Amino acid sequence: MQRESIIEYERYRHFRLSAGAMSLAVVAYVFDKPGTEPYGGTVLGYVLGTLAALIVLFLLFYGMRKRLTPRLPKPENTEVQTRRRFARFALRRKARRPLTFSLKGWLSAHVYWGVALVLFATLHTGFQFGWNLHSLSYVLMVLVVLSGLYGTYVYVHLPRVMTDNMGEDTLPGLLAKIDGYDKLAATSALQFPDEICQLIERSRNETRIGGRLLEQLSGRQKNCPTQLAVRKLHDMGKEFHGARLQSFHDLYAIMNHKEAAVVRARRHVKYKARLAIWLYLHAPLSIAFLLALLTHVLSVFFYW
Amino acid sequence: MSEYFKVVIIGAGPAGISAAARAAELGVSHVLLEASAQPAHTICKYQKGKHVMAEPAILPLRSSVRFAAGRREEVLHIWKEDLQAHGVNLRLGAAVVGVQGQRGEFKVALASGETLSAEFVVLALGLQGNIRKLGVRGEDLPRVQYQLDDPEDFEDETIVVVGGGDAGVENALALAEHNRVFIINREEEFTRCNEGNLHLLQQAIKEGKIEPRLNTRVDHVEELDVGGFALQLEAKTPEGTEHILCHRVIARLGASPPRQLVESFGVKFPHADVNSVPALSAQYESNVPGLYIIGALAGYPLIKQALNHGYEVIEYLLGHTVEPADEALLQEKLHVFLPNHTVNRALRVIQRDVPLLSGLTTLQLREFLLESDVFAPAQDEIIFERNDYSNTFFTILDGEFLAYTEDKNHETISYRLSRGNFFGEMGLLSGRRRVGTVKAATAGVLIETPRRSMLKLIRTVEAVRHMLDDISLRRAVQACLGGGLNDEELDYLVRNATVKKFDAGQNIFLQGDKADGLYLIRRGSVMIVRMNDGREEVLSYVAAGNYVGEKALISDMPRSATVRTAVPTETILLETRAVTEMLARNEAMRDVVLTRYRENVRAEQQLENRNQERDGLFNFLMQQGVGEATDVLLIDYSLCIRCDHCETACADTHGGASRLNREAGPTYANIHIPTSCRHCEHPHCMKDCPPDAIHRSINGEVYINDSCIGCGNCEKNCPYDVIQMAVVDPQYQQRSFLEVLFGRVAGWGKRDRELSASKKAVKCDMCRDIASGPVCVRLCPTGAARRVSPEKLALTARNDRQEMET
Incomplete structure (x- = not known):
């Protein structure tokens, strides 16, 4: 049932292509004898720089490609439509073209060519770095690619983990379950001393799922009142006997169920946060990189 | 002595109103x-401001009352204005309990005990039926009501709801x-x-x-x-x-369907089927002379048809x-x-x-x-x-047509069809792709009938x-059996065949049963299941048009x-006796069946490498009703990054309203079925x-066209909740290249604009207007995300990557 991921897309098509291009670049760099130390201004330097810039444009276009939905044709005159209601459409059959592109292919290419970009750009520099705008562009580029690599890792790794965590549940369903446990626990706690009631009450009112950014990313709540309540209840068991012990165990079980559900919900939020967070770096950084790159290109031409 | 009228019109819906207005206009004595308590009661019950x-x-309108969409x-x-202008003799609150007699001597009995005499009776009851009342003292008090327009009308009252x-x-x-x-229920639960x-x-x-009783x-x-x-x-x-003690009683006890009442007037229905309609002459006269039904x-x-009839x-x-009114159209x-x-x-x-059409009345024709x-x-x-997804039915008025199809051995079978014959019935009955190709051997004339009209006809005319x-x-x-059969042999087989119907999940036969014959699957689909080491293995999925x-x-x-049905299924049983006899006599047929037998033995050998997850997955998909789908959206949760871009893209191409809900829906073994149309065989x-x-269009997608009136029936009838009533924004603009470049958000400004258009049903149309697919x-x-048909799914579940990718 499992289909190929963006990494394996079309039997590593984009890996093969980009690796081929990278090898060519390396070979060219090794055999190039520009007369000076290699840097961006040699012939090969310009060629590599231009190619790298084109790759950058291609990579940036992914963001647009994703958002450009296919155009709808102009609606036909409705009267004509009603008249040709039936299958005589067969006569003017609309052959479905195969998928002209899939966003999956684009994403796969985006990943591999993003990695290739680092090599192209590095060879372009001729390993000449300094405290200047040019190197700033390079650093920004590396940051963009690194954030992208993290993104690739979570995109490939997390989906399966998320499904394992949630099973057949959805987050709204899980929250409803937690709410249900809360209500059950609140009713059940009424017959017990205030201390227990307060534990349950706190667990109900102060347990957070999600919350601040760090809490989302870590999937934890500091001093989580639900976990606290379960721990404390565990130690209180010996205080009750007979029928009350039975009810106490019921309450304990309910809180355990709740804890498990809370942990799962938090984990889900954590994964979702991780799937999303890196884009908040990746996208702005790539804009910053684009600006730095434009300045780099302009300034080079200006001083030429 | 009872009052006498030329015509008594029963039911003041559109048909009745139009009839009464015409009668009044012509000065015919009528009631x-x-x-x-009001005319056009059903329409009065529509929600406020609904667009009719x-x-x-x-169809042109011909009536003494005016009507236009609004x-x-x-x-x-x-x-109401027109009823008054024509001076229609309208009696409200007059429930008819019986009609007796025939032309010239009708006696119409009212619930009040009064009896009216009439020469003619026109029944324009509609289908809503009479709302059941409490049937006890006080049922007609003003504060005892049988409908609720707007719950917001009532506040701080004590209300008893009955039903x-x-x-x-x-x-x-x-x-x-x-x-x-309070809610009062007759039953325990x-x-x-x-x-x-x-x-x-x-x-x-x-x-x-709510306090229950x-x-x-x-x-x-x-x-x-x-x-x-x-x-x-x-x-x-x-x-x-x-x-x-209360302020108000609201009783919701349903309605009694009108059929029983109408039958008590002597009108015959051709069929027990609930959708059956009475047989009428071209002048709308029923089998009771003088009793007309419109x-x-x-x-x-439809309202316009009813007005014309009136x-x-x-x-x-x-x-x-x-x-x-339709004369010009027919001409x-x-x-x-x-x-x-x-x-x-x-x-x-x-x-x-x-x-085929000779048994129809002129009106039906x-x-x-x-x-x-x-x-x-x-x-x-x-x-x-062949493999088109159309489901219309064709009748030949003139010319010769050639139908050809392939049998299991990829041999072509062809038939010549001439005037008076018909074709396309397999697609109609099975809801699946066309099994063959039909082309015109000579120039000719055809009637092409939409599926619904054909099904209606089947229900009405025995x-x-x-x-x-x-x-x-x-x-x-x-x-199914190949082309080597002559007419006589066919007759013999058909005579010995029986049609059997099964519900979803029923066993057609069990492993170990004595064989009673061969089952052709005419409609629906089945799973072949075998017990192995105490657990069930799903061997395969067989769709309509095949046999098991x-x-x-x-x-x-x-x-x-x-063999167990996946969905409600109709099969034809060819009995062993008849089949063995035929096999002994007919070599061509024996070849076909024997070849298939050998193929099956071989296929089963190859299925040895099976795993539990696969069977589980297959069972899961069948339980979710995928067996009746033709194309279902599945999401591989081991790849899905939950970005919901599928929903965003769907909304952006469909006037801002997404037709799928990614998160809703069940999941099993990393396969998730989101809430999205499956384009059922029999929608x-x-x-x-x-x-x-x-x-259903030629490519298989089931879609709703512009003539939707927003009634919501489809939304209610869909067992998978994939149809929603929504306002589709006619001015919705997809973003242009520049707008995307400068970061305009999809659907920007939609909320600011008042969407005044009426709600219509929307569902997945498989992006039928977009050449490159969904x-x-x-x-x-x-x-x-991907879309698959159940046949491919069987292969998918078999881990057959090659087949799957196609």
């Missing part, structure tokens, strides 16, 4: 009887927000409401918002004035008598000849066939030449043609191709059903596997669409 549509647009209030206002069906439960839930609500409502009700009861019936209601309460309801509970009850559910029926019963339609004939003559020619398309294909023109059954059976046998159980015929061994949504707006699949960044 228009209406059981409820005037479909079908091509808001409910406007339509009703105009009708535990969906209507009652929904009313109680809505009222409980601002009122004290709320068994008659749906699960969602039941769940909400139980919660509301638990929270004390179970096993309880209302004894009587009386008016009084105590402490601000206006009513007292006496209820018999299991504990004894309880008096409930409107929805006669099988014409006008015509009065003309007819006065003995006038009027051209039916135009039949022009391709017989350009110089009048409509009536052309109809006679059709009835003479086409045996007219309607059949009106809904169909008559066209003249040129020689060699292809009518439809002879059509018989003929279609017989021929389709013959062709199904031929398609042939192996036992060859080897004389008990059934080697269980439940098509069942009851008044303007016939839901169609955007949810195409724009999934990780390729997790």
